[in-house]
Amino acid sequence: MSQRFRLSQGIKNTGRPPIPRAYAWAALYPATEARPLLDMSQGVPGVPPPNMLLDAMAAASAAPSSCGYLANAGDPALLQAMAKEMKECYGEDADILADDLVITAGCNLAFSSPQWSLRMRETRSSFPFLAVLLHTYANEGFLPSPERCASLITSKTKAIVLVTPNNPTGAIYPPNLLASFASLAREHNLALVLDETYRDFVSSGAPHHLFSPSSVGDAPLDWAWRTTLVHLFSFSKSFCIPGHRLGLVAGPPAFTAALCTALDSLQICAPRAPQAALAPLITSGALRPFVQDMARAVQHRHALFKARVPPRWRIGCQGGYYAFVRHPFVGRRAEEICERLAREAGVVTLPAGFFAPPADEKEGEEGRWVRFSVANVDDRKVELVCERLAECETTFGWELD
Numbered sequence: 001m002s003q004r005f006r007l008s009q010g011i012k013n014t015g016r017p018p019i020p021r022a023y024a025w026a027a028l029y030p031a032t033e034a035r036p037l038l039d040m041s042q043g044v045p046g047v048p049p050p051n052m053l054l055d056a057m058a059a060a061s062a063a064p065s066s067c068g069y070l071a072n073a074g075d076p077a078l079l080q081a082m083a084k085e086m087k088e089c090y091g092e093d094a095d096i097l098a099d100d101l102v103i104t105a106g107c108n109l110a111f112s113s114p115q116w117s118l119r120m121r122e123t124r125s126s127f128p129f130l131a132v133l134l135h136t137y138a139n140e141g142f143l144p145s146p147e148r149c150a151s152l153i154t155s156k157t158k159a160i161v162l163v164t165p166n167n168p169t170g171a172i173y174p175p176n177l178l179a180s181f182a183s184l185a186r187e188h189n190l191a192l193v194l195d196e197t198y199r200d201f202v203s204s205g206a207p208h209h210l211f212s213p214s215s216v217g218d219a220p221l222d223w224a225w226r227t228t229l230v231h232l233f234s235f236s237k238s239f240c241i242p243g244h245r246l247g248l249v250a251g252p253p254a255f256t257a258a259l260c261t262a263l264d265s266l267q268i269c270a271p272r273a274p275q276a277a278l279a280p281l282i283t284s285g286a287l288r289p290f291v292q293d294m295a296r297a298v299q300h301r302h303a304l305f306k307a308r309v310p311p312r313w314r315i316g317c318q319g320g321y322y323a324f325v326r327h328p329f330v331g332r333r334a335e336e337i338c339e340r341l342a343r344e345a346g347v348v349t350l351p352a353g354f355f356a357p358p359a360d361e362k363e364g365e366e367g368r369w370v371r372f373s374v375a376n377v378d379d380r381k382v383e384l385v386c387e388r389l390a391e392c393e394t395t396f397g398w399e400l401d
């Protein structure tokens with residue numbers, strides 16, 4: 001029996017979430033003890049949070065004080081803690097105050113919240129805005145081009161949105177490139193939204209200097225970040241608590257005030273117990289060694305994957321949680337490869353097309369990219385995945401490069 005009320009065209013036009021699609025293929029794989037399913041699809045931490053955080057969350061959850069609502073912007077102690085922690089990441093001269101920050105129920109909500117605050121209109125997706133894609137290319141290291149971006153800006157443009165380290169390509173955008181985008185956004189009076197969910201997995205120093213005065217690093221001349229920048233962060237990856245749903249937004253005062261108004265009807269406040277648990281542990285720096293160890297482990301796994309992946313599977317980019325790999329089968333779309341990898345070889349990955357609107361999925365060479373999440377498996381599983389990729393070159397029976 002079909003329902004009697006209508007769904008919005010926007011949600012109908014939105015592609016189904018990628019992970020359930022990949023897991024539907026994986027469910028058809030006959031896993032055995034000797035040949036288990038190897039899941040490199042979802043960008044989830046492969047390890048639990050440290051015991052000190054688990055214990056603190058247990059205690060915070062049991063406290064009656066955690067049961068009430070919080071202010072829209074979040075737990076003041078966590079906001080203070082994160083203002084301090086961001087200086088560790090972006091440099092001591094980073095000008096970040098607790099008042100600049102808002103805690104959301106996960107970074108995905110942080111990601112969609114600016115669109116509510118910037119009053120974008122519903123068009124063709126579940127978000128209340130029209131996203132114009134800024135394509136990146138293998139021969140440019142999957143780095144976005146400010147020139148190409150400039151050519152897409154119209155009088156209707158509200159924001160430039162970048163994800164670095166990127167999902168799905170893994171590309172890490174260097175500080176000078178981000179500074180160019182900051183200049184471009186400022187020139188056109190746009191917001192520059194940076195989703196830096198994977199920033200703690202960058203080992204090459206501060207991800208950028210955009211929180212610092214213009215005299216520092218690559219920040220544009222006369223730069224004042226509170227005119228232009230909206231920064232997004234997730235607690236899911238750095239602290240291994242994706243199920244507890246905490247994200248963060250840093251932005252200009254009028255923007256964060258508008259954001260709190262929007263959040264009041266979306267979440268009221270983010271989950272309270274994990275905020276209470278994290279605040280003292282982040283303030284004291286007690287969790288920092290864990291985050292750094294995990295970043296080193298993920299980097300080691302990237303190196304292992306690079307060393308072991310069969311040569312025909314060409315790595316286009318690696319960074320954050322992901323390796324972006326061109327499959328070796330001539331004339332085949334990545335979706336076909338990922339389906340057979342999951343169903344027949346028990347290796348679960350995502351085709352790049354799952355990250356684009358359905359109309360934008362690529363054919364030919366552009367459609368041959370597969371995302372492997374190296375973060376959610378251990379070293380042994382990385383080796384097994386690479387062995388199975390080599391086997392598929394024969395068992396699939398398809399023409400190879």
Ligand SMILES: Cc1ncc(COP(=O)(O)O)c(C=O)c1O
Pocket residue numbers: 043105106107108109111163167195197233234235236242245246247
């Ligand atoms: C770039 C990016 N932003 C946000 C998220 C979601 O983070 P959260 O779990 O905090 O909602 C993800 C999750 O994979 C991501 O890749």
